[in-house]
Amino acid sequence: MMFAAAALALLVTLALVVVRAALGPTVFDRVQAANTIGTVALLLLAVLGFLTGRPEFLDLALTYGLLNIIGTVAVLKFFRYGDLGDPGEELEVTESPPKAGS
């Protein structure tokens, strides 16, 4: 019964965070809301596994947690560089390429 109460609280949390993701004035608000939605979905999967008496759902929760951080960093990098394959600032090409031959 307490599992049902925790699942209900997590569903209320999910609804409020979805409202923030829809409202969010900047793109970073939406990314933050997506990150929190992933965390809450992870917790909801774990609680639902206990609620239905099948705690094997925890494998799915672990996979969600691993995907969540990768998704957040990938979206951030996409908005920073406009491309996921960009090597970053450290590896930028210099203006004067070295002369070939000689």
Next chain:
Amino acid sequence: MKLLVDLLSWASLVIGGLLCIVGAVGMLRMPDFYTRVHAASLVDTLGAGFILFGLLLQAGFTLVAVKLLFIAVLLLFASPTGTHALARAAYERGLKPLLAEPENPSSKP
């Protein structure tokens, strides 16, 4: 003994759920992006920690408890990293934090 563990686990689950709701309300009502990040970190650390602790007490010494510990350690490392990267990206993009007005220092936001 069983009743004591059950009571502790139920209290942890209820407290974790309430903290999650508090964090979500904070995310909805805070005035500024950086304060919203602060409210969202409540869900990531305290809410998740209390709920996973409550589930851990229900699981006992089984493989399920080990998986719960893995999830807790993963959240503990990954979610502050993601939040830090997000706030830093927003700051470098030029998003200014909401500060008090210089001519009226008592109006703290």
